[in-house]
Amino acid sequence: MFKPEEMAKIDIISLGRYKDRLLTYLHEKGVVEVREVDVKLAQKDAPNEFYRKAASYSISISRLVDFLRAHRKEAGGGLKEFLFPPEKEKRTYRYKSIEQLIKDVEAFLEKVEPEIKAVEGKLNATQTEIERIKANIAILELLSVLNIEVDYLKSTDMLEIVVGTVERDRYRALMEDLKEVVGQRFVSVSKELKDKYLLVLVFLKGDYEKANPVLAKHSLERIEIPEGTGTPRDLIIEYNKKLREKEEELEKVRKEAEWLSEQYYNETAFYHELMENERDKATILSNLVRTNMTFALTGWLPKKNVPEVVEGIKQLTENKAYINIKDPKPEELDEIPIKLKNPKFIEPFEMLTEMFGVPKYNEFDPTPIMAFTYSFFFGFMLTDFMYGLIVGIVAAILIKGHRHLRDGTWRFAHILLFSSFFTMSLGIIFGSYFGNALDLAGFHVPRLLDTMRGALTVLEIALAIGLVHMFIGYTLGFIVKIKNGELKDALLEQLSWMLIISAVVLFVISENHPGLATAAKGIFGAGFVLFVLSELKNGGLAALLIISDFFGFVGNWLSYARLMALALATSGIAMVVNILVQMIWGIKIGPLSIGLALGVVLFIGGQFFSTAINSLGAFVHSLRLHYVEFFGTFYSGEGRKFEPFRAKREISKLELDVEA
Amino acid sequence: MDPIVYVSLGAALAAGIAGAASSFGVGIAGAAAAGAVAEDEKNFKNALILEGLPMTQSIYGLITLFLILMVSGILGGGFKFKNPNDIDNIIKSAILLGAGLTVGLTGLSAIPQGIISAAGIGAVAKNPKTFTQGIIFAAMAETMAIFGLVGALIMIVTGVGF
Secondary structure, three states, X not given: OOOOOOEXXXXXXXXXXXXXXHHHHHHHHOOOEEEOOOXXXXXXXXXXXXXXXXXXXXXXXXXXXXXXXXXXXXXXXXXXXXXXXXXXXXXXXXXXXXXXXXXXXXXXXXXXXXXXXXXXXXXXXXXXXXXXXXXXXXXXXXXXXXXXXXXXXXXXXXXXXXXXXXXXXXXXXXHHHHHHHHOOOEEEEEEEOOOEEEEEEEEEHHHHHHHHHHHHHOOOEEOOOOOOOOOHHHHHHHHHHXXXXXXXXXXXXXXXXXXXXXXXXXXXXXXXXXXHHHHHHHHHHHHOEXXXXXXXXXXXXXXXXXXXXXXXXXXXXXXXXXXXXXXXXXXXXXXXXXXXXXXXXXXXXXXXXXXXXXXXXXXXXXXXXXXXXXXXXHHHHHOOHHHHHHHHHHHHHHHHHOOXXXXXXXXXXXXXXXXXXXXXXXXXXXXXXXXXXXXXXXXXXXXXXXXXXXXXXXXXXXXXXXHHHHHHHHHHHHHHHHHOOOHHHHHHHHHHHHHHHHHHHHHHHOOOOOOHHHHHHHHHHHHHXXXXXXXXXXXXXXXXXXXXXXXXXXXXXXXXXXXHHXXXXXXXXXXXXXXXXXXXXXXXXXXXXXXXXXXXXXHHHHHHHHHHHHHHXXXXXXXXXXXXXXXXXXXXXXXXXXXXXOOOOOOEEEEXXXXX | OOHHHHHHHHHHHXXXXXXXXXXHHHHHHHHHHHHHHHHOHHHHHHXXXXXXXXXXXXXXXXXXXXXXXXXXXXXXXOOOXXXXXXXXXXXXXXXXXXXXXXXXXXXXXXXHXXXXXXXXXXXXXXXXXXXXXXXXXXXXXXXXXXXXXXXXHHHHHHHHOO
16 A cells, blocks of 8 residues: 555576466466567577467458357347446366467368358358349339330340430430431430330440430439330339348348357357467567577566466476566666556555556555545535435445456446545435435425535635645645655645645634744745745746746645535536425316326436536546645656456456476 | 515526526537537547536536525525515525526636637547547636635625524
């Protein structure tokens, strides 16, 4: 707690033939962050043919997976799956070597790929055929106004027959132009459609060459006459029959695809995950160096994992490895990856810290403090017992549903659950149950403070909380800087504000104890002098920065007023809903008390809307108060997050199988 | 002017300006949201939340409207400041106008917030991990509206009182 996990640097040199299994071991273990080996002498490692194959298979299998997923029977998705995602079964693969794995995948693909590709091809062909038939039917419907056998619409040895449509306002010009070019030696039949003319033009073979440019000029859209004999109406019936046949065929092919999906989806997804992980492994190879016989690898890992990793490496390499474990050196400060370390119940809040940026190795991890203040601020802004209860119930359901995944949703739900405790307790203090619903219903609700009537008191409380919060921040910064030997910065940049804040508090107290006023002035003066000194390093800009930074501080402080504003917004929206419900409550049409029914709907809908929008506001603004105001006082967040070389295993499990 | 004019103007401007600004903001963000959903339907949830952010200003306006109606007695009971010859009534109703105007004008921050939200929606469509950051950026613009609400509240509570 308060400090990131202690890290150690590891250097490994071993024989080339152990490389594959060693990498696999580290990949599955997932506790080492691999870094680039900085040695000029040796050659950089690169993926061999098998790794390159793995990369290409991972793409081709992912296509198969997409096809099979699209044809799965159980649809999935929806609210139920979001709340209770099903637990996935993990299938074990015994890993001997990358060569063997590639062979297994190839064997699998040989069996499955042709089958899937065949069905996919059939599916596509049938779909294209159906599209074609539908297009033909559309053409025939257009031609049916002519009521001519379609055979007559096809060109013969002597005659060139053109069927097409032309825009209404171009029809006349087209006919005139045609007359000019071919004289009277053509026949035309035309039918008026909505905004077009349907035209059948018959030319002599010899004249067609001359007529064609004219047709193009007036953008005649040609129609391909469908196959078959008979009138368009007869043909439509025929084509519809064909369409039904094809659709039945499509349904059959779909069934086949579903069957394939049922048969192979899990297995294909399993191999896909295996290949994805090999691909991931291949990308790390460029960080390694090698000679003809050996390879070298370097990285960082948590100190607590060192013994087991060293033991594991020794076993795998039959003791033929050079392993060097080093403590981080001061000059490596910017290199050390940061893994946050907190007790279980605070751990979910690491998500919030990581979103901003992790601390440097010698800095303070603000997560434990944030776990408390974040939830408290959230509660202060939502301040309603019932809203807290709703948020808490939703969070509890999500935690239960996602407990086997431990994903982002699970951690987020934990944060909400914590926050809902504060929301409920503060709701009791402010006597808020769906806002003032109980008061309006005639109950006497005990409360220590009314958000609305005691708005100024709430504002004072909010600003006091702000002072405390910022004071904690400056103090933390002070401690960290003293620890890291930055005495000057600690005094000028941190202590100055600590003194100023103390002085503000003393000023407030001195209203009742006048004797303290002088002390307050003294402390304020001391703090201000330190602050001015800290700005002097900026040279010419100092005067300007003194003014802007000091008011920046005041602005940050006043920003905590949002605690009160959002608390008020909650009770305000709830009140609006309640008053509206009260207004329509008594409405009656005859004996039917319609207001009662409408009121219940409005109350439930309105209060749920209010819960949602106010929770969102509380979430966002609580986060902002931490990121902007609180972290501004002491926290850089410029550390490098620990990103271990780790396999992603959702449906697969790897067991390293090597002959000892 | 009669006190009732001040009071109703205050209530109307608070809810009116802030509401109009919110609709502009939501409109800007909504246009971006429609595009993001067209790209990938999975963006719907994130885009919807970001689109809703500029709505808060209208809520602040509505709350102020209700507060003004409550303290002036229009809601529940009768209008308290009827007599235009009492200077105290003029002062109090003018303060309510000022409070309403503060919330209304600071509510204009919904428009730039909508622009930020729209950019956030575009960013989320490309990289869903930027969701929270996008929300925080948009929340920055809301600070002014919150200050406006705090200011108005101080005016109402100290100047008029319940």
